[in-house]
Amino acid sequence: MSPRKVSLMSRILVYVLVAIAALYLLLCVALFVFQRALIYFPQPSAYATPDNVLTLPVADANLQVSVRPHDGPKALLYFGGNAEDVSQNLPSFSAAFPDQAIYLLHYRGFGGSSGSPSEEAIARDALDLFDRVYAEHPQVAVVGRSLGTGVAIRLASQRPAARLILVTPYNSLLELGIRQYPMFPVKWLLKDTFDSAKYAAHISVPTLLIAAEHDEVIPRSSTVRLYGQFIQGVASMKVIAGVGHNSISESPEYLKLIGAGL
Structure with missing residues (x-):
């Protein structure tokens, strides 16, 4: 040549x-x-009426909270997944937990809440909602599902929650991102890491982790790693058989396990 x-x-x-x-x-x-467009998928609210929506003004947004008011000491705070309309839980939660006041937070941009979602903004909003609820209900159970488990565990490490329930939880969103995008330097790119493991050791209230047997989104290994971060005796873990990440709430065991953890 x-x-x-x-x-x-x-x-x-x-x-x-x-x-x-x-x-x-x-x-x-x-x-x-565009990373947050890959994390958060805002949904409208299917059950929005003047009787079951609380508007919570915060520093830079107006948040919508789906509620079932109830007098008494007990309340349940729920933080949903990244593409969840949390209001759809209102009928089933109201029937399953009749002695609880129920508060389901619509993240910024979701269900009529103003603003744009981010880890830090949602964390501040969760604190504001907890303080509002705690002033009326001294026994507040905090429940998170999927993305919301990162919100719930951080909140429970900073406020006097009575119980903590984590449905399909993960060790950290960063860990999941590295698994999902192995070709990219996710560690240096990701803004919202939702590092649940960092907060687990600071949890002292009874905690229940609920995993799906066939979770196709969050590997069981990630849930197990998070479970191992809790102080011994604080947390327990249950696996619902025959369900996936999105179908876990369809199992009859789902509400039974949450109710047992309240």
């Missing part, structure tokens, strides 16, 4: 490598800029 052809092929190879590197960097930038 002539030197001219070798030189041409070398230049072409360099151009190809530069193009690949540029495309990779562009994808990294896109992942960084």
